[in-house]
Amino acid sequence: MNNPFRKFFEEDQESVDLTDCHQILDWARCPYHNIFMAYLERGTDAKIDVATATSMLASSERINTFKDIRAHIRKQLRDAQEVIDREARNE
Numbered sequence: 001m002n003n004p005f006r007k008f009f010e011e012d013q014e015s016v017d018l019t020d021c022h023q024i025l026d027w028a029r030c031p032y033h034n035i036f037m038a039y040l041e042r043g044t045d046a047k048i049d050v051a052t053a054t055s056m057l058a059s060s061e062r063i064n065t066f067k068d069i070r071a072h073i074r075k076q077l078r079d080a081q082e083v084i085d086r087e088a089r090n091e
Contacts, residue, residue, distance in 0.1 A: 021080035
């Protein structure tokens with residue numbers, strides 16, 4: 001079936017460079033990675049400043065940004081490991 005909207009719901013299957021995957025995983029092994037992830041974790045647990053509407057929005061935005069960054073890093077690590085595992089199985 002030819003569905004013209006299919007491309008909007010499928011994830012992109014870009015070719016991934018194994019060097020990039022190894023660099024991502026190497027960075028995750030660095031001691032600073034754990035420090036940075038702990039910093040992001042503390043940022044996601046911060047309290048929302050409810051003093052004014054503006055401060056509430058700003059602090060909520062900051063917390064959401066920490067969550068987005070943390071989720072992005074975790075996804076990159078997971079995807080890099082999956083690519084390396086898949087390539088190892090195909091060899």
